[in-house]
Amino acid sequence: xEYVFFAKGHPNVTSKHKTTFEVTKDxxxxxxxxxxxxxxxxxxxxxxxxxxxxxxxxxxxxVKIYLETENAFDSITGRGNHLLTLDHPxxxxxxxxEFVCSRTLMIxxxxxxNDLNPNLIKDLREGKQLKVKISVS
Numbered sequence: 001x002e003y004v005f006f007a008k009g010h011p012n013v014t015s016k017h018k019t020t021f022e023v024t025k026d027x028x029x030x031x032x033x034x035x036x037x038x039x040x041x042x043x044x045x046x047x048x049x050x051x052x053x054x055x056x057x058x059x060x061x062x063v064k065i066y067l068e069t070e071n072a073f074d075s076i077t078g079r080g081n082h083l084l085t086l087d088h089p090x091x092x093x094x095x096x097x098e099f100v101c102s103r104t105l106m107i108x109x110x111x112x113x114n115d116l117n118p119n120l121i122k123d124l125r126e127g128k129q130l131k132v133k134i135s136v137s
Contacts, residue, residue: 003052003134007038009069009124014113019097021076021113023132025090035093035113037067037121038130045105046087048134055136056080056105063106065094066133067116069123074116078106080136105134 007023015021017035027040048056055061061080067073078094088103098107124130 001052001055001136003048005041005043005047005132007041007130007132009037009127009130010039011125011127013037013121013124015116015121015124017113019112020093020095020109021111021116022091022093022103023130024092037113037116037124038132041092041132043092044088044090045092045103046089048086052134052136053086056086057082057084062137064135064137065106066131066135067120068131068133069120069128071123071128072117072119074111074120076106076109076111078109081107 012029012031014034020035022036023038023041025041029036065076083100085102091103092105093103094106094109096109
């Protein structure tokens with residue numbers, strides 16, 4: 001199962017967070033928002049189709065996120081969990097930890113914001129479009 005949506009970068013993307021990364025529907029972010037890599041997203045976590053959300057909320061689900069800009073690409077792999085509610089109205093957060101809240105898309109992710117491809121982050125700081133693909137198996 002796969003699902004694709006789009007967001008864009010922002011000059012305040014710092015990508016310094018060590019345990020999470022986030023995409024949000026919010027159009028503006030401050031310089032302290034060190035986990036946010038994409039803004040003005042087409043989708044929040046609650047907008048992801050029901051069949052994908054149902055697959056993510058299985059304990060044995062492998063969740064992959066593919067991030068792509070004009071000049072760069074990265075991928076992140078994590079796990080689903082039955083405690084994920086996947087119902088936040090504006091945000092999508094991927095976490096290295098096992099913390100679960102309404103914004104959490106995956107836990108035990110193998111990358112956080114500070115691990116992402118520097119060329120991807122450079123594109124995002126320049127405000128370029130971000131393609132986000134979610135794959136669940």
